[in-house]
Amino acid sequence: MTTISFTKGHGTGNDFVIVPDVDGTFPLTERQVAALCDRRFGIGGDGVLRVVRTSHVADADAEADAEWFMDYRNADGSVAEMCGNGIRVFAKYLVETGLATISADQPLRVATRAGTKTLTRTEGGFEVDLGVWRPEADEVLVRARGIDVARPGQGIDVGNPHVVVALSSSDELDDLDLSVHPLLQPEPSAGANVEFVVPDEPLVQDGVGGITMRVFERGVGETLSCGTGVAAAALAVRLWAGPAAPTQWRVAVPGGTLGVRVEQHADGEHVFLSGPATLVFSGEVTLA
Incomplete structure (x- = not known):
């Protein structure tokens, strides 16, 4: 001992x-x-x-x-x-x-x-x-308890692997049962954290984008927050929103609120997480 x-x-x-x-x-x-x-x-x-x-x-x-x-x-x-x-x-x-x-x-x-x-x-x-983030080209289908049909997920690499899924409403986000591991098809070789996000309405206020998120972490289960998952979720929504999307984001999770911003460097676009x-x-x- x-x-x-x-x-x-x-x-x-x-x-x-x-x-x-x-x-x-x-x-x-x-x-x-x-x-x-x-x-x-x-x-x-x-x-x-x-x-x-x-x-x-x-x-x-x-x-x-x-x-x-x-x-x-x-x-x-x-x-x-x-x-x-x-x-x-x-x-x-x-x-x-x-x-x-x-x-x-x-x-x-x-x-x-x-x-x-x-x-x-x-x-x-x-x-x-x-550091430099990277979107994955291959689409992943995500099945989770509480969602009636499989949803497409966006792979995001921020030093560890994530799959981000957009939901239509806060009710849909609340109805998720993340006591059960979401199923990914195809399953990434190293597994992945899975983030479920709902964009704020309006999406951008005072130049800052806003989303709400829940996460299932590999090797853990649902957690009140996931820092790299917050960054991945903001990056995915920014990617979906197109070139006019803001560079700063505010992400609400069950445990609080975190900030994300992106900045261009010589080696590529870096993502910053604050909280x-x-x-x-x-x-x-x-x-x-």
Whole structure:
């Protein structure tokens, strides 16, 4: 049995168990991650954020210009590439514990399995540059409990895979039963998070687009929020809206509201995600 310290945190209700392992001496197993995330027998969370120095991670990008690596795991213990809410909570933990600093002239760089991400402070929390996004060309049919017929889904890659489905009304969104995994045809080889969105009416107010979203996360189930899913949903609706669509979006999820914006860079169009990050409590837990 091993006793480790932890901190519980969340970003718009998407909650995580943060485990400091700065020197990489305690790589968590799949079963240990699942035990930590168990809401009845463990601490409870949508995933685990293991805090480790990049130099101690064997599969980290050797060129990563970042001291810290976010080892993110889904609630079932599976490995994930990236987490948009998680990386803001990760940044909050680093800053609050004195492991890193962030300022107007010194952004924070964090290494992930989807590359190194840059974070800056905002009035309401943090903003992360998720990098260049990519729409998938192949259409995916999505079946979900509560929808009478299969709907077309737009694949969006923001460092991890997503499929975004448009619904016609807030009633249709409310009637979804996401206790059951939506079925994707064809099923992406690495799976995908599935976002169901309803555009606001009107879609654009004061130059900012607005949508409401629910999400089913692979390896977790329905969550109150999904940062990369929020970005993917805004990008998909922007794609459907055409060239005149705004570059800034406000996305409502069950756990709150997040901001998305796009910006042209030399290597392509980058997508930025902004929102709050909260640390709730800290303690110790004994693992088998």
